Amino acid sequence: MVLDTGKNYSDPSQAAEAHGVRFISLLKISTDAGITGWSDIETQPHVGKSIVDAPSGGQIGFESLRAALLGEDPLERERLWQKMYRYLAYYGRQGAGMQMISGADIALWDIAGKALGQPICKLLGACYRDRVKAYASTLFRPTPDAMKAAVAEYLKHGFRAIKFGWGVFGRDLDLDIALVRAAREEAGPDIDLMVDGGWYGIAYADPFRPRPLRDWIRLVKALEELNVFWLEDFLHPDNYAGYAAVSEHTTTLRLAAGEQLAGYEAFERLAIEGRVDTLQPDLSRCGGITVGKQIADLVARRQINCVPHAWLTDLLKAASLHLNAYLMDSLYLEYNVSSASLLNHLCEESIPMVDGTVPVPTGPGLGVTVNERIVEQYRVL
Template identity: 30%
Template sequence: MKIVRITSHVLGYELPEPLGYSQQYYTKRTAHLVEVETDEGITGWGECFGAGNIALANKGIVEKVIQPMVLGMDPLDRDVIWHKVYNLMRDHGQKGMPLQSLSGVDIALWDIAGKVAGLPLHKLIGGAHRDRIEVYGYGMMLRPESADSLVARFTDEAAAIKDMGFKATKMKIGLGPKEDVRLIEAVRRGVGDDYPFMVDANHAYTTHDAFYVGRAMEEFDPYWFEEPVAPEDLDGYRELRAGLRVNISGGEAEFNRWGWRALLESRGLDIAQPEVCALGGISEYLRVLALCHAHFTPVVNHVWGSAVAVATNMHLLAAMPPLPGGLFPWEPMLEFDTTHNLFRDELLTTSLDIQGQVATSGGTIAVPGGPGLGVTPDRDFIRHYDICNTS
């Protein structure tokens, strides 16, 4: 079997209303799918992290840089392919967009391997440690409106996500320390006293401001404080973890095993959040997961993208060993974006129906059982939303 073509599909549409986080507002939803074709008619699908113009740049890397390196190679030699591509791109970037691009290709190769073997991804990895996965609903994004308006909106939206059946919820902050504390209080008010919620700053703060917000939020008992400072600030992460009474999480902006080794050795994380569509794909994710567990750091995958990314993470979470184990082990959760996302809801020929499952099963979902990722993108849908399609 040989690889004969790799195609990037960058999809996009206008959102009904602007959404934002601490770094920017955006009005378009995008997704970057990667399709790897073989001479035996077996096709694999993957996804690259990176929105907007980043996706367009990554399309160039996938098709113009990586594709020529691997044409004619056996797609089942995915570790050989991974290291060939990484080594040839190393001089031009060991993090960021080259790794995002390699991630999409690698995920597609695992999809092919599962289809060849007739096994779901979690079986290829080693089996499912759980047949159902807990899900938390992510929402409460920033919008270009007043803080008072957001406070009211966050209270209502948090209550709505809880009512949908999710096990927990996560909010955005980034207005500034004092206003962010108001948003955190609003979410706790919306979900009540005993419901878990998480706070995501998207590295908005200096260490000083992160301490201010972190100490103020302790009163409202969030489960974790995500990306409080810049991902490069390993000392800041360590200081915050030592000085706050809330879990510190992060890692979505870290790449490959070498970057994760430094992050974990700094002892700045209570919870690791690797992003499989960015750090180097499934092949590298499994190495990072082993590093996290070697450092006794629990993992809750970062998930952002289309149904392809969601399905990939469902398998990875199913196959994740319990840490540290026991009768009632700590369980990972699937991150699920509850905001408007056609690429999550309508991309596949058969929907994952995450929200439907959550509503009827106490906040959990079943693990996909089909070969590979177990999902099939709708080609007509892709053609309709492909922003690079000139036909």
């Protein structure tokens, strides 16, 4: 189903909080036992709906998500993941196809937790923590003064970590450094600061945002002087060699990436070939919680980190908290601070932040309940 949030993405020249996505994609799976599972999916939802409802193409590989799941036992999550992957094989191994598989996988984990009366982290096999440090995930403001004002506001709300991304960042090296320096001056030395470079532009007039590797290497040195914790997603997602080249010039600064990748193999390449320190699977894009668990096991073996990308509603926030609970070493939960109230109030129970941390839900499944009255109010498809 598709929900309309009513606004487009913010103008990067304005000192404004991001509104959020224009449309939300929600997936609901119902069982004959009366148990339902939910997921939100960060994809173009009109495309996603067509993947759910597509008519049969006449053979395996050209089928719909609905055809893959109807009549199946929802507790056989691994078999159903493999079945969905094969039913959508010719068009779904990456992109929107994999994203809808991811959403279905999350919903199946939600169903399993509800059926067994356990939170998802228990089904994963480990709950190392009951709270996760949150970072405010927001846009770069266009001036140093606006950056300082934004930092002051997040500190007032209790955040101890802030990530600025996209917006005006990535076109003017001197301005980039000035904006980050202003944030550090306002935050002081004890607040974690992260930077999300963004690998493409957000202005329709110029969607490219190119920057040579040598300029990123120059920026890395400045970010280390400003004690930035990580630089995120600043190259094309498949440029593993580029990430490795920049990594050679880091000492304290971590490189983070992966929100637009799918499948375990891509994350293994990012860790080994790209030498990325922090993998960032979006559970609604990478293959769901099933693949997220594989990535969590990978980072444990390689002694690097995993911080799920989670910039959507409390459904994705809850799923990411369960993966954070399973991680042997957890750094952060990405906390969506966008102004779109629908993103933050889709569920009956909000997931609160207290003293800079967010609790892992303890209820069965995801541990949050979708407010279906809101769904019907904003539903367009």
